[in-house]
Amino acid sequence: MISARGVTKRYGQVLAVDDLTFDVRPGAVTGFLGANGAGKSTTMRMVLGLDAPTSGTVTVAGRRYQDLRSPAREVGALLDPRCMHPGRSARAHLRWMADAAGLGRARVEEVLGQVGVADAADRRLGTFSLGMRQRVGIAGALLGDPGVLVLDEPLYGLDPEGIRWVRSLLQGLAREGRTVFVSSHLMNEMEHTAQRVVVIGGGRLVDALDVAELRGRAAAVRVAPADVEAVGVLGDALRREGATVTVTPDGLEVRGVAPDRIGRLALQHGIALRELTPWASGLEESFLALTAREGERV
Amino acid sequence: MNATVRSEWTKFRSVRSLPWLTVTAVLAAELMALLFVVSLPLTQGRGVDAMPAAEVVGAALVGIDVAAIVLMVMGASVAGSEYSSGLAQPTFLLTPRRGRVVAAKALVVGLVALGAAAAAAVLCTLTGQLVLLGAGLQAAPFDAPLARLAAGSALAPVFYALVALAAALVLRSTGGGVVVALAVLLLPVLTGWVPGLDVVAPLLPAAAVHGLAGVSVPGTAEYLAPVTAAVSLVGWIMLLGGVSLWRVRSRDA
Numbered sequence: 347m348i349s350a351r352g353v354t355k356r357y358g359q360v361l362a363v364d365d366l367t368f369d370v371r372p373g374a375v376t377g378f379l380g381a382n383g384a385g386k387s388t389t390m391r392m393v394l395g396l397d398a399p400t401s402g403t404v405t406v407a408g409r410r411y412q413d414l415r416s417p418a419r420e421v422g423a424l425l426d427p428r429c430m431h432p433g434r435s436a437r438a439h440l441r442w443m444a445d446a447a448g449l450g451r452a453r454v455e456e457v458l459g460q461v462g463v464a465d466a467a468d469r470r471l472g473t474f475s476l477g478m479r480q481r482v483g484i485a486g487a488l489l490g491d492p493g494v495l496v497l498d499e500p501l502y503g504l505d506p507e508g509i510r511w512v513r514s515l516l517q518g519l520a521r522e523g524r525t526v527f528v529s530s531h532l533m534n535e536m537e538h539t540a541q542r543v544v545v546i547g548g549g550r551l552v553d554a555l556d557v558a559e560l561r562g563r564a565a566a567v568r569v570a571p572a573d574v575e576a577v578g579v580l581g582d583a584l585r586r587e588g589a590t591v592t593v594t595p596d597g598l599e600v601r602g603v604a605p606d607r608i609g610r611l612a613l614q615h616g617i618a619l620r621e622l623t624p625w626a627s628g629l630e631e632s633f634l635a636l637t638a639r640e641g642e643r644v
Numbered sequence: 645m646n647a648t649v650r651s652e653w654t655k656f657r658s659v660r661s662l663p664w665l666t667v668t669a670v671l672a673a674e675l676m677a678l679l680f681v682v683s684l685p686l687t688q689g690r691g692v693d694a695m696p697a698a699e700v701v702g703a704a705l706v707g708i709d710v711a712a713i714v715l716m717v718m719g720a721s722v723a724g725s726e727y728s729s730g731l732a733q734p735t736f737l738l739t740p741r742r743g744r745v746v747a748a749k750a751l752v753v754g755l756v757a758l759g760a761a762a763a764a765a766v767l768c769t770l771t772g773q774l775v776l777l778g779a780g781l782q783a784a785p786f787d788a789p790l791a792r793l794a795a796g797s798a799l800a801p802v803f804y805a806l807v808a809l810a811a812a813l814v815l816r817s818t819g820g821g822v823v824v825a826l827a828v829l830l831l832p833v834l835t836g837w838v839p840g841l842d843v844v845a846p847l848l849p850a851a852a853v854h855g856l857a858g859v860s861v862p863g864t865a866e867y868l869a870p871v872t873a874a875v876s877l878v879g880w881i882m883l884l885g886g887v888s889l890w891r892v893r894s895r896d897a
Contacts (some may be wrong), residue, residue, distance in 0.1 A: 395740050396733060397896040412740040423737050429730030431659055438658035446651035446738040486734065 347372055347525055348393055348494065353402035355388050355549075362388045364549040365402070370527045372493070375520045377540030377557075378529040385549040386529040387425070390498050393527075394423050406494055418447030418490030424497045427479035432472030436463055436482045439471060440489065447490050457485040462511075476503030484512070494525040501535050513539045567605050570597030570621035571612070583611050597621065648739050648748040652722075656752050659725070662718060666760045669714035669801070673764035677707030677771040697776055697784035702859075704772030705797045711764045712801035716825040717818070719753045719805035724818025732816075736897045746889050749809060757805035761798040769794050789858060796857020803849060803877060804829055810884035814891045832866065842866075852876035 348370040355363040363385040370376045380386050391397040393404050395411030403410070407420050414420050430439055440454040458464045461481040471479065480503055487495055495516075501509050516539060520526045530536050536543060536557070543560065545552040571580055581591050581598055589603040597620075600608060605624050612619050656662050680703045685691050692700055726732045739745050769790075773783045784790060804825050812821025832850040835841040842865045845851055851866040855873025860866050868876060 391896070394737055396736060414740070417740055418738055423734075425733050425737075426730055429733050431655075431725060431729045431731055433659045433661065434655075435658065438654070442651045442654040442658065443734060443738060445654050446647055446735070448647040 347408070348404070348406050348496070348527055350389070350393070350404045351402055353389065353392060353399045353404055355385075355392060355397065356400045362549050363392070363399075366546065366549070366551050367402075368544045368551060368554050370525055370544070371542070372525040373520060373523050374541040375516050375526045375528060375539055377536035377543040378527060378546070379533060379536060379543050380529075380531065380546040380552075382531050384531075384546050386531075386546065387498055388549075389546070390423075390425065390496055390527075390529060393496055394421070394425070396425075416448065416490070418443075418449065418492065420490070420492050421494045421496060422487030422490060422492040423495070424480075424483040424487045424500055426498065427476060427483040427503065430471045430479060430482065433470055435468045435470055436474070436485075437467040439482060440485060443486050443489055449489060453489060453491075457488050460488065461485040477505055477508050480504055480508070480512075484515070492524070495519060495527065497526075497528045499529055499531070501530065501539075509535075563601070565601070566625050567600045567603070567608055568594075568597065568621060568623040568625050569600055569608055569612075569619065572618040572620045576615075576617045579615060580612060580617050583615055584608065587611065645744055645748070648744045649751055651738070652745075652748040652752045656722065656756065662722065665714060665718040665721070666756055669711040669718065669760045670763045670767065672714055673707040673711035674767045674771060675707070676710040677704040677768040678775075680704060680706050681772055681775045692775060692779050693781060697782055698790060700776055701769055701772030701784045701790060702793060704768045704775070705765065705793060707768045707771075708761060708764050708797045708801060711761060712804045712829070713826070715757045715760060715801045715805040716808040716822050716829075718808075719757065720808035720812040720821025720825065721818045722749055722753050723809050723812035724816070724821055727812075727816040728818065732897055742892050742897075743889055746813060746885070746892055749813075750806060750885065753805050753809045754802055757802040758798070761801040764801070765794045765798040768797075792856075792858045796853065796859070799856055799877070800853045803853065803881070806881060807849075807884055810888040813888040847876070849877060849880045852880065 350366050350368050353363055353366045354361070366385075366389060378386050378390070388397065392399050393406060393411065406414065411417065411421065437454065437458065440457065441451060444451060444454050455464070458467050461484055463478065463481050463485065466474070466478065471482065474482065480500060484497070484500060487497065497516075500512055500516075504512060516526050516528060520541070528536070528540065540557055542554070542556050544554045569580065569584075571577055577593065577597060581593065584591050584598070584600055584603060587603050587607065590601040592599040605622055609619070609622060680687075681692070681700060684695065684700070684703060688695065726735060735745055736742055776783050807828050808821040808825035810821075811824035812818055815821060815824070828849060831848050832845060835844055835848070845866040846868055848866070851860065851868050852873040854860040854866060855868030856870055856877065858870075860868065
């Protein structure tokens with residue numbers, strides 16, 4: 347469990363994070379979405395006690411990160427895969443981390459195997475690709491077998507096989523009841539990874555919701571009456587049902603009412619239909635719509 | 645704390661440059677000792693045979709000052725390389741009590757520098773003695789003043805390596821750490837140039853190091869009695885440690 351309450355971070359004149367309140371629950375992968383510069387990394391750094399909030403509080407497992415007794419056993423983090431000394435081997439990198447966390451060397455070999463870097467463990471990190479470094483970084487996050495994982499853009503730099511691997515790893519960790527908080531600036535990256543998303547824009551919370559709900563919002567139905575005159579009547583009837591209706595040159599675009607209900611309504615009003623097409627726009631579009639709305643407000 | 649020290653020691657050993665710098669410091673001191681002794685006829689205008697044996701060994705011990713400069717680079721890069729590679733982030737994630745990280749780094753740098761400086765002191769002393777014996781002269785007796793000179797000279801690299809570490813932590817840069825440590829090393833030269841500034845001479849770390857080594861003469865501007873010198877040196881270390889602790893703790897990592 348991660349809880350942010352009114353977290354604000356100001357750098358001089360710049361308000362990087364503005365009064366952010368959200369919870370990240372255990373047992374699910376929660377995507378942390380926002381455009382580049384929306385404040386995701388700053389928020390994650392505050393979650394991890396690297397940066398101090400200007401105001402507000404963030405707690406992990408009920409405490410401030412700095413107050414955790416053995417942080418590596420409670421929280422695993424991957425912030426930037428480039429944060430490694432290029433002259434050190436992957437094994438040596440994980441060994442100093444294990445030493446700092448008071449963990450045994452055997453655990454280093456376990457995580458090296460788990461992320462598939464065992465064969466390259468003695469190579470210098472400077473020779474590693476970004477994808478390989480991501481794997482070493484994830485190994486570092488897993489070292490203490492923590493209940494909470496905070497990963498900043500873990501899919502960045504990975505090839506398709508690597509992306510699939512991280513996805514199933516994160517979902518497996520969530521199934522084990524862990525809290526998994528993963529940032530990304532690409533909605534479609536999270537669509538198949540996260541069950542829940544926290545969306546921010548301009549440092550402020552835009553929305554926190556289940557991916558299924560977002561998908562539902564994204565789903566629309568294109569409806570076109572055979573008679574152009576019937577467009578108005580059908581539109582009013584749908585609005586009375588609680589639908590969001592947009593008039594297009596071809597007919598109507600309807601959100602919030604299922605296709606079968608639309609068909610029955612048309613039948614009740616004696617309106618013949620030329621088209622009734624369920625049409626799911628991508629999550630990417632609804633995400634962009636969400637952040638665009640936020641942009642207008644700001 | 646134990647875990648943090650072990651972690652910093654693992655870091656030190658697992659990057660090739662740091663152990664190499666340490667070995668280089670010892671070898672450079674030895675090389676310079678040889679150079680100083682062999683060039684005595686040029687620099688002093690008299691041969692080894694015309695000088696007191698203790699002075700010849702003393703000249704060889706000046707080689708340790710070169711070790712001090714190499715160990716500054718070592719001390720500074722222990723902190724600076726973490727900021728340049730971004731390693732400071734995972735370090736503070738694993739040890740959120742940042743004071744422990746600073747203390748562990750200081751312990752590792754201090755002990756490594758002490759080991760290297762002690763080895764350099766032994767080698768430089770031996771070099772002086774071997775040159776004397778090679779010239780068919782009597783070796784200098786290993787008496788209390790010589791032991792004090794050797795031990796005192798070996799303290800300087802430890803101190804300057806710690807200065808470089810503290811400065812690199814504050815400035816978040818290896819280069820910055822080295823420049824500040826060099827400036828502290830050269831402070832007595834700078835204050836010597838400006839008339840009237842020699843009143844601060846006894847307050848400088850160089851005066852403390854010289855006082856401990858017994859090379860400053862009573863009655864001169866920078867003279868400090870050994871106890872006063874020790875207090876001054878401890879004071880400087882506490883001041884630098886305090887400033888770096890405060891900066892590392894209070895700033896965002």
